[in-house]
Amino acid sequence: MILLTPDLRFALRANAINRQACEGQGTPFDPPPLVKLFNPLSAATWLASELGDDGDTLFGLADLGFGCPELGTFSLSEIAALRLPYGMAIERDVAFETRFPLSRWAATAREAGSIIWAEQLLRRAAAEEFPPSIEDKGRG
Numbered sequence: 001m002i003l004l005t006p007d008l009r010f011a012l013r014a015n016a017i018n019r020q021a022c023e024g025q026g027t028p029f030d031p032p033p034l035v036k037l038f039n040p041l042s043a044a045t046w047l048a049s050e051l052g053d054d055g056d057t058l059f060g061l062a063d064l065g066f067g068c069p070e071l072g073t074f075s076l077s078e079i080a081a082l083r084l085p086y087g088m089a090i091e092r093d094v095a096f097e098t099r100f101p102l103s104r105w106a107a108t109a110r111e112a113g114s115i116i117w118a119e120q121l122l123r124r125a126a127a128e129e130f131p132p133s134i135e136d137k138g139r140g
Contacts, residue, residue, distance in 0.1 A: 003080055003092050004051075008035055012051035012058070019050060030103045033060055036096035041084050045115040046074060049102045061106050061115060069109035069118075071102070098122065099130060 004012070015031050022029035033047035035058075043065030050059040056076050063069035079090050098105070100122055109118035 001091055003037060003076065009051060012048060016050040016052060030101040032098045032100055033102050033105060036093040037079060037090055038093060040088055040091055043114055043116055046079065047105055047115060061102060061109060063109060063115040067113045069115055071106050099126060
């Protein structure tokens with residue numbers, strides 16, 4: 001599986017550029033994560049909101065499954081190089097989308113002890129904060 005499509009790379013780079021611009025102006029920048037990578041055989045999960053100009057350094061929330069998710073940078077090439085049992089590899093959650101900024105994900109994941117549990121809590125919060133519109137109800 002391709003972990004980052006060209007469109008995702010573009011969006012992640014755009015966030016990195018926007019962060020630099022906001023820092024230069026002294027304004028906060030807190031985008032939602034755009035990509036969720038995960039180990040299908042463990043709790044290791046990464047949420048990325050930015051991609052460095054080297055095309056490899058991602059910024060986001062990393063959770064290796066030890067109960068202490070952390071904000072920081074991680075290497076796309078190192079994650080992609082991981083080989084798991086049974087011929088498996090790290091995967092991208094193609095259905096992942098969120099309205100919550102990375103800071104909210106980080107706070108919720110730290111409180112819950114993992115990104116996986118944070119995702120459940122934030123889904124519930126999204127249902128309360130962003131109820132379906134009349135148009136959405138007609139699609140179901």
